Amino acid sequence: MPRDFLKDAADEYDVVVIGSGLAGMTSANILGSAGHRVLLLEQHYKLGGLATWFLRPGGHIFDISLHGFPHGMIKSCRRYWSRDIADRIVQLTNIRFDNPQFSLTTSFNREDFTRLLTTDFGIAPQTVSDFFDTARGMNFYDDQATTTRQLFDRFFPGRDDVVRLLMEPITYANGSTLEDPAITYGIVFSNFMSKGVFIYEGGTEDLVARMKKELVKNGVDIRINCGVDKIDVEDGKVSGIQVGDRKIKCRAIVSNANLRTTILNMIGPEKLDRDFVDRTQAVRLNNSSTQVYMALKEGEEIDESSGDLFFTSTAKEFRTDLLLSRDITSRTFSFYYPRTRPQKKKERYAIVSSTNANWSDWSDMSEEDYNASKADLVETTIEALERYIPGVRDKIDRAEAATPVTFNHYTRHEMGASFGTKFEGLGVSRELPQQIGGMFHAGSVGIIMSGWLGAINYGVIVSNEVDQLLFNESSPV
Template identity: 70%
Template sequence: MPKDFLKGASDEYDVVVIGSGLAGMTAANILGRAGHRVLLAEQHYKLGGMATWFKRPGGHIFDVSLHGFPFGMIKSCRRYWTEEIAESIVPLKNIRFDNPMFSLTTSYNRDDFTRLLIERFGIEAATIKAFFDTARGMNFYDDQKLTTGQLFERFFPGRPDVVRLLMEPIVYANGSTLEDPAITYGIVFSNFMSKGVYTFEGGTDRLVQLMHDDLKASGVDVRINCDVEKIHIENDRVTGVTINGRKIGCRAVVSNANLKYTILKLAGKEHFDRKFVDDAEAVRLNNSSTQVYIGLKPDERVDENMGDLFFTSTAKEFRTDLLLSKDVTSRTYSFYYPRTRPQGRPRCLIVSSTNANFADWAKLSDEDYEASKQELIEGTLDHLNNYIPGIRERLDHVEAATPKTFQHYTQHVAGASFGTKFEGLGVSRALPEQVSGLYHAGSVGIIMSGWLGAINYGVIVANDVDALLMKAPAPQPHAAE
């Protein structure tokens, strides 16, 4: 008989959280701490969503998305998770760039970028200050008409080299482009500029285990291999969900699934106003990614002067279409040294990431798909050999992931690594106005993408759900006569 992953689960909860990405787990943890009965249902066999990892023989543990996040993660994790998690967040040492326009190393904060822009790029200090102050003053309620490209043109006209320095890491962090609203760039850029880039010591596997432990301590019922098939709605109000064929009642649902999948598939468009459905269908998905995972032989080491994050490109100019092209010109390397996982076997690992279009991979035949993955691997090794000579002889394991890989494991529509474009945020926030008790928290609007954005969005939504539940407490059973 197949295992019943809902064995022992209640027939009813206050809240069901669909999906265990960082936003979903954070919302569940806050609501559990507040005393609500919470079920966290994850369709995969482990928690984390895109914040995940996998193991390969030889002691290799590859992190899929643990590449870097802002200092603000420490505050958010300390407040909404645990002190142990917060204290394990450590700064990356060096961020490197190498492209036809410039080659440099930076600590990636405002002071060092100001120095670089003055000394290496000849920009006036007053212009730099005005740019940083403008970006820092942005919030997601601001005018959306100004694009990121127009923002750069205002402060650095005719300086594609400056644009490249300022923009490339943010594209990597959240999929933002020059054509997107400037606020989607400014907010994220300012977060990083405060104190640089950070990572989690111990790897994603340790982080998610600590989060799982805290979820259980908060009273959350955590279930894996539990696929939510339907959100039940009656009289414009959430009444429950179907998980693995079983109906479970609830007064609120927080979906950490893809926004469009939540509305159009799990809930069903018949429960929403026509205008809202039109808006949801018009929301554009953000791009996906390809990655190449490289594990070095046990005794092989990479000089830490290579840096922690290394932004490389062979393209002569910075263009969005080039960043997404299947003909890869730009790669970002994340280097994981033995210090990344001091509790494990000492290993050097490298993950090469590049943005990608789902359609470029989905349309391939099985044979062409496998051949394209191998081309991606070989092209990456050829490129990396320029920086780490003899890389092929030094590696112990190599494999690739594509947008189809991310779609398969996360069920993200089109493997969208960064959720939706900015218009998705308004649709996501308006869900409970359409259906009482229905909420969404996840990677939307670019500014709510990435590790910090996802956690903070989970916080915002958890507070909304808590307010709803406190207005209408669950009916209490009558005392026995």
């Protein structure tokens, strides 16, 4: 008999959280700590969503998305998770760039970028200061008509090299383009520019284990291998969920699944206003990614001068279409030294190469062509890495690739979208409770709410709204 992962689960909870990405786990943790009865359902066999990892023979551990996030993660983790987690967040100071226009190393904060822009790129100090102040002053309610390209043209006209320096890391971090609203760039960029790039020391598996411990401590009922098939709605309000033939009642739902999947599949268009359905169907998915995971043999090392994050490109200029092309010119290498996992007895080195990618370039292949393309992706990536670390091929013990199809398979993200939706998704996500009482969404939407910090903070915002709803329903009239 197949295992019943909902065995002994209650028939009713105050809140059901669908999906255990960072937004879902944060929502569940806050609501559980507030005393609500919370059920957290995850369709995969591990928590974390895209904030996950996998193991391979030989003791190799690969992180999927532990590449870097803003300083704000420390505050958010301390306040909404634990000091124990927050204290393990450390700064990365060796961020490298190499492309036909420039080659440099930076600590990736405002002070160092100001130095680079004024000395190496010859930009007037006042212009640099005004640009940073403008980005820092952006918020969700600003004009959305101004594009990121127009923002750069205002401060750095004709300076494609400056645009490349300032834009390429953010495109890598959340998939934003020059044609997206300027606030989708400015808010994320200023978050990083406050104090630099940080990472969790201990690896993703350690972080998720500590988060799970907090969830259990706060009374959250966690169930893996439980994909939600349907969200039940009665009289304009959520009434529960269905997992296979099991129905569970609840007063509120937080979906951390893909926005379009939540609305169009789990809820269903027939339960929503036609205009809202049309707007949901018009929401564009963001792009996906390819990754190549490389683990070094035991005893082999990489000098830390290689950097922590290394943005490389052979393209003569910065273009979004080139970043997404199957003919890869831009790769970001994340280096994982033994200090990434100081708790491990054996010192191991790993490298993950990430590139932005289109679903359509990988989704319609035969199995033979798909496997050949993955093998070619691994081979060309190692060739590219050899330019910077001669002889690295002989040091590699294991190498394998992931594509948009891989991300779709493991996360169920529509079209393997590793950065959620484009900006218009944020409005649809925020308006969902107005369509159906007690129905909330938290996840990577609108680029702003992408990445580790954006996901956690969106989980915070939504959990506060759910808590207020439940409190008002419980209060005597």
